[in-house]
Amino acid sequence: MVGDDEDETLMGRVARGDQQALRRLMDRHMARTIRLAERITGNSLDGDEIAQEAFMRVWRHAGSFDRQRARFTTWLYRIAVNLALDRKRRRPMLPIETAVAVPDGSMSADEALIAREKHRLAEAALAQLPERQRIAIALVYLEGLSGKEGAAILNVSEKSFESLLSRGRAACRQFTAAALAAQGG
């Protein structure tokens, strides 16, 4: 049974010009879209702008969305990924400075320091990956999408997507091992 509040049903309303339906979709998916775009471009301002542009395209092209072919999130993230890649080609990637993990309030100062160091190391490991490996890892591990959805967003087969994930994970593992060895830890 199709729920009235399902993303794909809301898209049908958006296609008829219903701004409230678009608002509901933005409430649900804007944060994730910003985070994904920011992850690809390495720039928080770009992340905001790309997410906004992605939803403008959802609004303008809602009539071309086909729920039989893809889930709404797959369609949305594909738009966002393409916009982010396009923006990144025009501007060099900058290190993400604003996406620092917020220390848990219950952490001691030492624990917070360790958490920040882990975050910095993980960011560096991800940043050294080739673009498509980084996006694949962001989609699955940071945004919780399935391999099938990730493959559809990057327009590759599931096997190819799994290969991107495996190679990305292996490269991150090697990078952190080398970094820790260099620190003597």
Add this chain to the structure above:
Amino acid sequence: MNKKTFRHYAEAYGAQIERWPTQVQADALQSREAPWAREILAEAAGTDALFGALASEVAPGRVGASIAAVGARISAEPRGWRQLWRRLALPSAGVATAGLLGVFVAVVTTGPVLSDGEAMSQLFALTLSLSDSAFMTGLGDLS
């Protein structure tokens, strides 16, 4: 699931079998207690922890500002433009396509078009040849 396949999925999707493709999860869950499977999952969990450190939240203020910005951009679009576009674009495209198709069919199914001069000269030649043949036929009758 054999060890090679189990390792393939663990290396791609990590230690949480819930992340693996749904069609292989049941097989994977049956194998997960084997010593070799535990070893593979433990290794994958180390890399998962690295990505776990990256989890970050977008500040609610940023999300709200972006939603408001999209609303403002939609409101700033020419009033009624969207509805007008939807009403006119598809029918207009249909009429234009039908027109082009009609022209195409007409061009393909008819012969070459003659200029006025060419048409007159062909008509004259035809008339002349008819009158000549009538004249010759008459002469024939005289002889």
